[in-house]
Amino acid sequence: xxxxxxxxxxxxxxxxxxxxxxxxxxxxxxxxxxxxxxxxxxxxxxxxxxxxxxxxxxxxxxxxxxxxxxxxxxxxxxxxxxxxxxxxxxxxxxxxxxxxxxxxxxxxxxxxxxxxxxxxxxxxxxxxxxxxxxxxxxxxxxxxxxxxxxxxxxxxxxxxxxxxxxxxxxxxxxxxxxxxxxxxxxxxxxxxxxxxxxxxxxxxxxxxxxxxxxxxxxxxxxxxxxxxxxxxxxxxxxxxxxxxxxxxxxxxxxxxxxxxxxxxx
Numbered sequence: 146x147x148x149x150x151x152x153x154x155x156x157x158x159x160x161x162x163x164x165x166x167x168x169x170x171x172x173x174x175x176x177x178x179x180x181x182x183x184x185x186x187x188x189x190x191x192x193x194x195x196x197x198x199x200x201x202x203x204x205x206x207x208x209x210x211x212x213x214x215x216x217x218x219x220x221x222x223x224x225x226x227x228x229x230x231x232x233x234x235x236x237x238x239x240x241x242x243x244x245x246x247x248x249x250x251x252x253x254x255x256x257x258x259x260x261x262x263x264x265x266x267x268x269x270x271x272x273x274x275x276x277x278x279x280x281x282x283x284x285x286x287x288x289x290x291x292x293x294x295x296x297x298x299x300x301x302x303x304x305x306x307x308x309x310x311x312x313x314x315x316x317x318x319x320x321x322x323x324x325x326x327x328x329x330x331x332x333x334x335x336x337x338x339x340x341x342x343x344x345x346x347x348x349x350x351x352x353x354x355x356x357x358x359x360x361x362x363x364x365x366x367x368x369x370x371x372x373x374x375x376x377x378x379x380x381x382x383x384x385x386x387x388x389x390x391x392x393x394x395x396x397x398x399x400x401x402x403x404x405x406x407x408x409x410x
Contacts, residue, residue, distance in 0.1 A: 146186040156264060157188045160332035161206075161273055161299040164195025170209045170223055171197045179211040180219050189213070190264055194273060194297045197223060203255040206234055208271045208297060210262040225257025226273045228282055259285050267292045270325075274298045277329075278315045280322060280381075287323040287382045294319060294327045300334030309334045317343050324379040 149157060168174040175195075182191050190212040197207050205225040214220050229235050234254040239245040246253035259282065261268040270286025270293070277283065277296040286294065296316050300309045313335035320327045320339040327339040337347035380388070 146182055150185065150187040153187045155188070156190045156192065157182070157186045158295060158297065158328055158330045159191070159193035160330045160334075160336075161194035161208075161297045162196075163332060164193045164209065168195075169197050170195050170207055170221065171199075175209075176219050176221065179209070179221070183211060183213070183219070192262075192264075192269075192271070192295060192297075194299075197225070199255075204252045205257060206251075206254050206273060207257070208262075208273055208295075210264060210269070210271075212264070222262045224260055224262055224271045224273075226254065226276065227257050227259055228276045228279050229254055229256055230275065259289065261286065261289055261291055270294045272296045272319075275312070277319055278312075280319065281385065283319045283323060284382055284385055287325060287378065291323075291325060294323065294325050296327060296329040298329070298331045298334055300331050304333065313337075313347070317345055322379065322381040324377065324382070 146157065164170065164175070164178070167178040179191060179193075182188075182193075190210060192208060192210045194206075194208050197205050197209075199205070206229070207226065208224045210222045210224075212220050226234070231237055233250055234252075236245040236248050236253065239249070239253050261270055263269075268289070268291050270283065270289070270291035272279070272283060272286075272294065273296075275298075277298070283294065296319075298312070300312055303309045303312070309331075313329065313331075316327050316329045317339055320341055321343045324341045326341055329339065330336045335347055337345060339345045
């Protein structure tokens with residue numbers, strides 16, 4: 146965090162699970178930790194991945210956006226992960242058979258609801274881990290009025306494989322589909338900035354063109370987040386998969402009819 150302090154950034158983004166080393170979201174200790182992080186980075190706002198437990202003792206994989214109120218106190222907004230990993234963050238059927246919950250590797254998490262976080266008037270759509278592969282969820286963020294997307298992940302599961310890079314390129318597809326800028330941060334994966342036209346700027350290793358994976362690094366990017374109106378929605382944001390579904394039916398219909406005709410003969 147101290148590495149970015151000279152830039153006095155508007156927003157610092159930390160990856161999935163980063164906050165778990167310190168505290169839970171929604172607790173006094175969590176607020177104190179966020180306050181320390183904001184001061185250390187000399188940042189106006191901080192977004193980080195972590196966990197929270199609500200009053201009903203439900204566990205959530207979450208992202209929290211911290212900033213300061215006009216009185217100087219730390220303000221907290223939380224997004225809870227919607228698309229959970231089966232057999233990772235929950236065991237299918239564990240709501241019917243509670244005993245299954247103890248087999249979830251990171252604890253049996255509850256699902257959240259799609260929502261946007263407010264960053265000084267800019268609406269942010271946050272996706273955690275493989276939620277960025279869910280084009281329908283990201284499309285919903287865009288339809289709700291998101292001005293930018295932030296993807297945070299922990300790709301240490303894919304250590305030593307090409308999955309880390311393959312996962313990163315999913316973010317490019319989401320940027321082009323929605324026409325929104327994307328900030329992607331991974332604690333063991335690829336981090337960088339993607340513009341609405343798909344242009345990508347990733348953190349690189351010692352060799353030029355080699356993506357930084359499984360090594361410590363931080364980047365500084367000046368990202369302009371222009372306000373958009375409802376008329377600027379991309380075709381995918383407006384119509385989703387409907388055009389592709391219609392095209393798929395039109396292509397398959399002649400094949401199906403031809404096959405049916407030959408069977409009757």
